[in-house]
Amino acid sequence: MPAAIRARGLEKRFKSVHALRGIDLDIEQGEFFALLGPNGAGKTTFISILAGLTRATAGRAEVMGHDVARDYREARRQLGVVPQELVFDPFFTVRESLCFQSGYFGLRRNDAWIDELLLHLGLADKADTNMRRLSGGMKRRVLVAQALVHRPPVIVLDEPTAGVDVELRQSLWAFVRRLNREGHTILLTTHYLEEAEALCERVAMLKEGRVVALDRTADLLGAAGERRLELKLAPARLPASLEGRLVACSGDRYCLALPDYAELESILATLRQADVTVEEMALTQADLEDVFVRVMREAGG
Amino acid sequence: MSGFRMLLHKEILRFWKVMLQTVAAPVLTALLYLLIFSHVLEAHVEVYPGVGYSAFLMPGLIMMSVLQNAFANSSSSLIQSKITGNIVFVLLPPFSHLEFLLAYLLAAMARGLLVGLGVAAVGLLFTDLPLAHPAWLLAYALSASAVFGCIGIFAGIWADKFDHLAGVQNFVIMPLTFLSGVFYSIHSLPPFWQAVSHLNPVFYMIDGFRYGFFGVSDVSPWLGMAIVLPSAALLTLAAWLLLRSGYKLRH
Secondary structure (H helix, E strand, O other): OOOOOOEEEEEOOOOEEEEEEEEEEEEOOEEEEEEEOOOOOHHHHHHHHHHOOOOOEEEEEOOOOOOOOOOOOHHHEEEEEEOOOOOOOOEEEEHHHHHHHHHHHHOOOOOOHHHHHHHHHHHHHHEEEEEOOOHHHHHHHHHHHHOOOOOOOOEEEEOOOOOHHHHHHHHHHHHHHHHHOOOOEEEEOOOOOOHHHHHOOOEEEEEEEEEEEEHHHHHHHHHHOOOOEEEEOOOOOHHHHHHHHHEEOOEEEEEEOOOOHHHHHHHHHHHHHOOOEEEEEEEEEEOHHHHHHHHHHOOOO | OHHHHHHHHHHHHHOOOOOOHHHHHHHHHHHHHHHHHHHHHOOOOOOOOOOOHHHHHHHHHHHHHHHHHHHHHHHHHHHHHOOOOHHHHHHHHOOOOOHHHHHHHHHHHHHHHHHHHHHHHHHOOOOOOOOOHHHHHHHHHHHHHHHHHHHHHHHHHHHOOHHHHHHHHHHHHHHHHHOOOOOHHHHHHOHHHHHHOOHHHHHHHHHHHHHHHHHOOOOOHHHHHHHHHHHHHHHHHHHHHHHHHHOOOOO
16 A cells, blocks of 8 residues: 655755755555644645645655656645635636536536535535635635545645634534545644644654654654643642652742652642642643644754 | 546636626727728728728738737736636646646637637628638638737746736737738838838738738738748647746746
């Protein structure tokens, strides 16, 4: 089974920018994969090369085993791209836009699937509305539908939720999750790291055109360190036996290391015995944002 | 079915939906030229024996409209898509370079020919035209509109903004078409300007097209076709190579 997306030594130089400096990456079929990185890290360039919107300077890329340069027609059939920019053709209605896109891929009589897309993306009552008259969120939904109209096995979403309201974000993710369950491979770029954390099994982080982290989301979070227990105590005094756990303290607020949930009981018992009351308590854990910040700092540059 | 037919269909629908600007407006412009120039010159100018000035003017006006609108269609479609960004919708599908080229080219020719037919239909209300060699008419209309459709593709791909395109329109297309003998026979020009006119490919398009109506022209229609047809073929090839290179579109 070929990888859904495979890159080997992929490089891209623009006139003054070295956008990709040798990307090696395999995304397996059926994965929900996040490509993260600050602006200018090369995420969109990587996607553009996959989609044939720009050409690599060196190295190669494949979609479902088809080289994106040599075998570009087959590679493009396998790929659906939701572009980052909110683009639309003002001459046409929603349904016309979808019919054209469908026809471009050689599919006629695709109305049943188009209707299904319209329904799932909440566009059914806008089918005959001109693209110009749609709100930004609605245009975004049409872009998603256009990318899916030829039922591509590999779907790329380039920052699909930038500037999108909560309701659409949730319905969009529900729909994309369903597609993933049905076997579609999803490649996502986003600045909302909590989305990537919630959705994606694996994550690659890019910085200045290089992959600086690549792992399962759970492992990245696990390696990122321990849980913390934040307490507000009255009186503001920590029993001596707990001082070994102290990570930080300011005034009556204490932050303790909590490697294992099972230790929570004994900590609370110790406090009770010392006649210290817990006024507020919170558990915190490193999230993908912490990991991201640390990886970006450690990657230097 | 390949995506080609859908792209062609879309490109034709694009100008069809705004016909008032893309077809009716150029027909009206040509009609104004016809009415004004023939009003001023009808009594004074007889280029070919027995052919009134307004009849003489018609083929040139038709051809000029064909050329300008073939150019306008492919160039404006591409630049609009580039500037609004919706060009991705035609860059993402698996078109071959030839399919992409032919869809834009044939749509450009279709608009050129449609406007040409419109100008002819309206013009015939005001003046009579013989029809000496319809096959030449068709051959010239097709090959000349292909030349300008291709130029429109070059301009549309090259231009980064509407100003660039307006520059090509004003400094290349307009002079080439206006100085090609639309409004006069180049035999009426001084020898130097006659020689210069022979370097203008549009001259042969107008002249050969006129031959199709009157059976008379300044140069042989065969000579004209020997220039126009290879030009169309070479430009089509060049446009194909440009698309294949990814110039500006897949930078």
